[in-house]
Amino acid sequence: xxxxxxxxxxxxxxxxxxxxxxxxxxxxxxxxxxxxxxxxxxxxxxxxxxxxxxxxxxxxxxxxxxxxxxxxxxxxxxxxxxxxxxxxxxxxxxxxxxxxxxxxxxxxxxxxxxxxxxxxxxxxxxxxxxxxxxxxxxxxxxxxxxxxxxxxxxxxxxxxxxxxxxxxxxxxxxxxxxxxxxxxxxxxxxxxxxxxxxxxxxxxxxxxxxxxxxxxxxxxxxxxxxxxxxxxxxxxxxxxxxxxxxxxxxxxxxxxxxxxxxxxxxxxxxxxxxxxxxxxxxxxxxxxxxxxxxxxxxxxxxxxxxxxxxxxxxxxxxxxxxxxx
Numbered sequence: 001x002x003x004x005x006x007x008x009x010x011x012x013x014x015x016x017x018x019x020x021x022x023x024x025x026x027x028x029x030x031x032x033x034x035x036x037x038x039x040x041x042x043x044x045x046x047x048x049x050x051x052x053x054x055x056x057x058x059x060x061x062x063x064x065x066x067x068x069x070x071x072x073x074x075x076x077x078x079x080x081x082x083x084x085x086x087x088x089x090x091x092x093x094x095x096x097x098x099x100x101x102x103x104x105x106x107x108x109x110x111x112x113x114x115x116x117x118x119x120x121x122x123x124x125x126x127x128x129x130x131x132x133x134x135x136x137x138x139x140x141x142x143x144x145x146x147x148x149x150x151x152x153x154x155x156x157x158x159x160x161x162x163x164x165x166x167x168x169x170x171x172x173x174x175x176x177x178x179x180x181x182x183x184x185x186x187x188x189x190x191x192x193x194x195x196x197x198x199x200x201x202x203x204x205x206x207x208x209x210x211x212x213x214x215x216x217x218x219x220x221x222x223x224x225x226x227x228x229x230x231x232x233x234x235x236x237x238x239x240x241x242x243x244x245x246x247x248x249x250x251x252x253x254x255x256x257x258x259x260x261x262x263x264x265x266x267x268x269x270x271x272x273x274x275x276x277x278x279x280x281x282x283x284x285x286x287x288x289x290x291x292x293x294x295x296x297x298x299x300x301x302x303x304x305x306x307x308x309x310x311x312x313x314x315x316x317x318x319x320x321x322x323x324x325x
């Protein structure tokens with residue numbers, strides 16, 4: 001069973017109020033008010049002096065189980081939202097792997113699910129490791145990006161992007177090697193892509209139908225993942241969301257009958273939407289806050305433009321050095 005051995009997160013300390021970005025992003029006073037008052041966005045985290053390589057390395061170095069086990073890492077997967085993140089001849093993912101002492105690993109990138117690519121990467125990593133048959137082998141998923149232009153900083157009418165990153169150490173199961181000391185097993189993974197909404201930005205005639213489909217389909221995917229795990233929504237201790245905005249989560253929770261208090265939305269006003277890293281940044285924070293207890297089922301959710309809806313159910317197992325909450 002695919003297992004999250006450990007997760008590291010890097011959230012840059014620099015914060016920029018979104019109103020300071022309004023002119024750059026072409027937001028008028030009314031649009032800015034919607035982002036602040038209804039969407040719950042206040043500022044985004046940014047790292048003006050750090051490259052994407054720097055950000056990915058910082059997240060990986062925050063993973064407790066990586067140091068000393070670099071030789072066990074067989075795969076390094078970059079889970080990206082945007083296909084092109086650097087000039088020709090520059091490869092931040094390979095550069096990060098080299099700096100981390102992982103140049104022996106197979107290093108490659110997934111982009112097909114946009115902001116949901118990190119959940120896809122965890123699933124793929126687990127499948128690859130299981131097929132290899134080495135119980136000690138590990139994979140490292142790196143996710144999060146630089147918002148290097150107005151086009152990559154803003155999802156019109158939805159959210160503003162931050163530059164937090166996350167690193168996820170994955171094992172095929174929780175037996176053997178480093179994985180035996182910790183690991184939250186993946187109980188289920190569900191995903192669905194609506195290809196009719198592949199255009200970004202969406203044409204006006206598709207924007208309305210997508211707004212309706214968004215809540216309906218995401219709710220269906222969440223229920224599918226929970227049922228595949230043999231659970232009910234009431235069993236979930238915590239939901240770790242993609243931090244697009246508060247409104248979309250209020251609508252989803254209303255449709256599901258899920259208390260919004262169970263959704264960790266703490267990061268929405270202070271980080272913005274950090275591409276594929278949101279749920280994993282939330283996992284690292286929730287663990288530090290003591291919001292997960294041993295054995296708790298929890299849910300990660302992400303939606304990628306294109307349009308892919310994904311949900312993953314896991315069962316929390318604390319690190320050996322952690323005090324039970």
